[in-house]
Amino acid sequence: MTLHAAGAGMAGLCSAARARELGLDVVVHEKGDRAGGSMLLSSCVVWRYRDLETFRDQCPGGDAGLQRVVIERLDDDLEWLRRLGAEVVWEETGNPLTVGVRFDPRSLTDALVRAAGDVRLGETAPADADQLLLATGGFQGDPALVHEHIHPGGEPLLRANRWSAGDGLRLALARGGALSNGMGEFYGRAMPAPPAVVREDEFVGLAQLYGRHALVLDDRGEEFAPDPISWSETDLVQAIAQRPNARAWYLVDEDALAVEIRGRSIGEMIEAARAAGGEVVLPNELGIEIPGAYLYAVHVVAGITHTIGGVRIDPHARVLRDDGTHVEGLYAAGADAGGIATGGYASGLASALVFGRIAVETAAQA
Numbered sequence: 539m540t541l542h543a544a545g546a547g548m549a550g551l552c553s554a555a556r557a558r559e560l561g562l563d564v565v566v567h568e569k570g571d572r573a574g575g576s577m578l579l580s581s582c583v584v585w586r587y588r589d590l591e592t593f594r595d596q597c598p599g600g601d602a603g604l605q606r607v608v609i610e611r612l613d614d615d616l617e618w619l620r621r622l623g624a625e626v627v628w629e630e631t632g633n634p635l636t637v638g639v640r641f642d643p644r645s646l647t648d649a650l651v652r653a654a655g656d657v658r659l660g661e662t663a664p665a666d667a668d669q670l671l672l673a674t675g676g677f678q679g680d681p682a683l684v685h686e687h688i689h690p691g692g693e694p695l696l697r698a699n700r701w702s703a704g705d706g707l708r709l710a711l712a713r714g715g716a717l718s719n720g721m722g723e724f725y726g727r728a729m730p731a732p733p734a735v736v737r738e739d740e741f742v743g744l745a746q747l748y749g750r751h752a753l754v755l756d757d758r759g760e761e762f763a764p765d766p767i768s769w770s771e772t773d774l775v776q777a778i779a780q781r782p783n784a785r786a787w788y789l790v791d792e793d794a795l796a797v798e799i800r801g802r803s804i805g806e807m808i809e810a811a812r813a814a815g816g817e818v819v820l821p822n823e824l825g826i827e828i829p830g831a832y833l834y835a836v837h838v839v840a841g842i843t844h845t846i847g848g849v850r851i852d853p854h855a856r857v858l859r860d861d862g863t864h865v866e867g868l869y870a871a872g873a874d875a876g877g878i879a880t881g882g883y884a885s886g887l888a889s890a891l892v893f894g895r896i897a898v899e900t901a902a903q904a
């Protein structure tokens with residue numbers, strides 16, 4: 539029997555590469571005109587929390603059984619990616635809470651495409667396939683689904699490949715699958731707000747990562763940031779999405795400009811926003827009363843990288859119904875599979891890798 543994978547991103551390609559090792563027939567169907575999905579656009583740091591306790595602490599709403607699987611399997615799965623020939627560019631994440639490696643995204647994509655074999659661009663998987671893996675990358679690309687589940691106060695920026703528009707979610711629901719928890723949550727970054735123009739090859743370089751070092755006001759001048767803001771700032775970006783226009787102003791004082799975050803200074807991030815056509819103004823130009831003295835006000839919009847809620851799965855990557863039974867022959871991995879990082883943020887590439895591989899191991903026994 540042939541396994542059909544919907545999506546040639548991280549989860550779909552990892553599953554197909556594993557399927558071929560196991561001697562299964564597999565076809566990867568990719569809706570877009572290239573393989574790699576958001577993985578190819580990403581920083582490509584594939585990581586896990588140091589231990590399950592830290593994972594639970596950082597993502598308290600996530601399914602503990604799924605989190606345990608990521609912790610237990612990721613290190614071996616990273617070795618497997620190296621053996622496929624993917625180039626590692628950093629051996630550490632630089633974050634004391636996490637361990638993992640950074641790959642070169644082009645090298646990782648190419649290695650996985652080689653190993654995956656039959657990758658068909660410009661087509662979707664047969665919805666009624668007997669063995670079907672949903673690996674379409676989440677629903678952030680569908681404004682209607684985003685408004686239904688996330689309820690933003692305006693239009694967030696799509697900070698992901700443009701084809702991940704909830705196809706996996708709809709297909710799972712049509713076959714009786716259930717939703718995970720955390721449907722209103724997403725991982726994202728604050729990005730320069732329009733009129734800035736953000737091309738997809740600038741999703742990493744234009745991210746504004748310094749909310750913790752700024753006074754954060756919404757478009758009405760109200761202060762609203764979570765206190766404290768988490769290390770990943772995912773909670774802040776989710777909060778920005780809820781404010782009017784899904785936007786905020788980051789007010790930064792002179793002392794903060796030299797602070798380095800992930801290899802870039804705050805001053806460089808602000809200059810990048812300005813160069814992209816973003817609004818970087820003097821705080822008194824905002825026409826609101828501001829407590830304290832700040833040098834710049836930078837207008838940002840919530841950018842959605844991927845949704846955190848999605849299809850409910852079990853630790854074997856099988857799609858579950860509301861009653862806890864699984865839908866025969868239907869699997870989900872990557873951002874299509876929800877409820878792993880609820881309440882926080884965890885590596886989307888890691889869960890795509892781990893559950894993409896597990897899905898085919900389960901299918902092999904079917």
Ligand SMILES: Cc1cc2nc3c(=O)[nH]c(=O)nc-3n(C[C@H](O)[C@H](O)[C@H](O)COP(=O)(O)OP(=O)(O)OC[C@H]3O[C@@H](n4cnc5c(N)ncnc54)[C@H](O)[C@@H]3O)c2cc1C
Pocket residue numbers: 544545546547548549550567568569570572573574575576577578579580581582583584585661662663673674675676697698699701702703705706741742843844871872873874884885886887888890
């Ligand atoms: C700028 C940026 C930086 C990031 N940095 C990191 C990072 O450092 N670490 C990390 O862990 N994560 C990071 N991510 C997130 C990471 O890329 C995703 O979590 C990961 O790619 C999810 O894997 P996936 O297979 O679910 O989705 P993707 O890799 O996006 O693949 C989904 C694929 O499905 C295709 N598709 C959609 N609908 C269909 C359909 N109906 N039929 C067939 N194909 C379909 C899409 O075109 C796409 O190719 C980043 C993302 C971005 C955009």
